[in-house]
Amino acid sequence: MKSVKASAPATVANVSCGFDIFGFAVEAPADEVIVTLTDNPGVTISKIVGDDGRLPREAEKNTSGVAVLEFLKAIDSKLGANIELYKHLPLGSGMGSSAASSAAALVAINELHGNPLTREQLLPFAMESERIACGSAHADNVAPSLLGGFVLIRGYAPLDVASIPTPAELYCTLVHPHLELKTEDSRRVLKPSIPIKDAITQWGNIAGMVVGLMKPDYGLIQRSLHDVVAEPIRSVLIPGFHKIKEEAMQAGALGCGISGSGPTIFALSSERAVAERVGKAMQQQFDLLKLKSDVFVSRINGEGAKILSA
Ligand SMILES: Nc1ncnc2c1ncn2[C@@H]1O[C@H](COP(=O)(O)OP(=O)(O)OP(=O)(O)O)[C@@H](O)[C@H]1O
Numbered sequence: 001m002k003s004v005k006a007s008a009p010a011t012v013a014n015v016s017c018g019f020d021i022f023g024f025a026v027e028a029p030a031d032e033v034i035v036t037l038t039d040n041p042g043v044t045i046s047k048i049v050g051d052d053g054r055l056p057r058e059a060e061k062n063t064s065g066v067a068v069l070e071f072l073k074a075i076d077s078k079l080g081a082n083i084e085l086y087k088h089l090p091l092g093s094g095m096g097s098s099a100a101s102s103a104a105a106l107v108a109i110n111e112l113h114g115n116p117l118t119r120e121q122l123l124p125f126a127m128e129s130e131r132i133a134c135g136s137a138h139a140d141n142v143a144p145s146l147l148g149g150f151v152l153i154r155g156y157a158p159l160d161v162a163s164i165p166t167p168a169e170l171y172c173t174l175v176h177p178h179l180e181l182k183t184e185d186s187r188r189v190l191k192p193s194i195p196i197k198d199a200i201t202q203w204g205n206i207a208g209m210v211v212g213l214m215k216p217d218y219g220l221i222q223r224s225l226h227d228v229v230a231e232p233i234r235s236v237l238i239p240g241f242h243k244i245k246e247e248a249m250q251a252g253a254l255g256c257g258i259s260g261s262g263p264t265i266f267a268l269s270s271e272r273a274v275a276e277r278v279g280k281a282m283q284q285q286f287d288l289l290k291l292k293s294d295v296f297v298s299r300i301n302g303e304g305a306k307i308l309s310a
C-alpha cells in the first residue's frame, strides 16, 4: 500500500502576551512520520523511535493516532492507516511536542487521500489530539505547526485563525533545559480570572505585537513582549527563569518569555548573531544551575508541516 513521509516543526505558543491565541513555527526540531494506508479500517502504530518507550503505542492515546482517526472518520474512509513515528521533539518541553506529531500525521494522511482537506480544515483534528494529550483543545501549537508562520487564533468557537506576516530578519532562540513540565499541570496553576488592569495591559501588548510584526517595528515588538497573565505564575516552575530572562535582554534580545507552558524559554532578536549570543547567555545560566540544555536558533518557519516523500 501507498506510504507518505512527512514532518512538522516545533512551535512557540503564547509568545508572552498571547496566551492561547499566538503561536509561531520554528525551523527545528521537527517530528517525522511515515503513514501507510491499510485495507483494514482503524489506525495502528507499528513503531515509535526517540521516545525511550514512553509514548502510548495505542492510536487512541497517541496524538498522531488520534489525529488520523479523526481525519478518517471525517472523510468517511473505508481504509485504515499505520503510523511510524520518529520523535525528535522532547516530551513535555513547551515546544509543541504533542502538536508536531499530530500535524505531521495529518498532512501525511491528507496527502495519501489526494488532499481533500485544506490545512485549516485539518486543524480541528489536531486540536482533538491536544485535548487527549493535555485536557485542553488549544490551537496555538497545532495551528502554526500545520500552517507555518506566526498565527493568531482570533476565536475558538467558531475557530478563526489568521496568519500574521513577520519581518524576514526576526530570529527565535529556544533554550530547552532537560526538565519536563506537563501542559496539563502548567494550566492547572493558572487563575480562572484576571483583574481588569491586567487585561488592559495584556490586550494592549497583543495589539502592539500584531502592529509591530506587520509594520515591522522592532521597538513596538520589544515593548509588547510582556505577559502579566501566565508568566508571573508559571515562572516559578522554571529554575532561574528571571535571571535567564535578564541575561537574554542584556545580550540584546527584543524580548524573552516562556515557550508555551515551559520549561523551554524563548527569545526574539532582530539579527542571527544576536540570537546566537542570547542563546549562549541563557545556556550559561542553566549551566550554573547544573541543568543541561539545548539551544535552537532559527528564523520563523513560514512553511510548517511538509511532505518529505510520497
Ligand atoms: N505523539 C506524541 N508526542 C508527545 N506527547 C504525546 C504524544 N502522544 C501522546 N502524548 C502525550 O501528551 C503528553 C505531553 O503533552 P504536553 O502537552 O505535556 O507536552 P508538550 O506537547 O511537549 O508540551 P507543550 O504543548 O507545552 O509544548 C504526554 O502525556 C504524552 O504521553
Ligand SMILES: N[C@@H](CCO)C(=O)O
Binding pocket: 013, 014, 019, 020, 021, 094, 095, 096, 138, 140, 141, 183, 186, 187, 259, 260, 261, 262
Ligand atoms: N497555550 C498553551 C500552550 C501549551 O504549549 C498553554 O500555555 O497552556
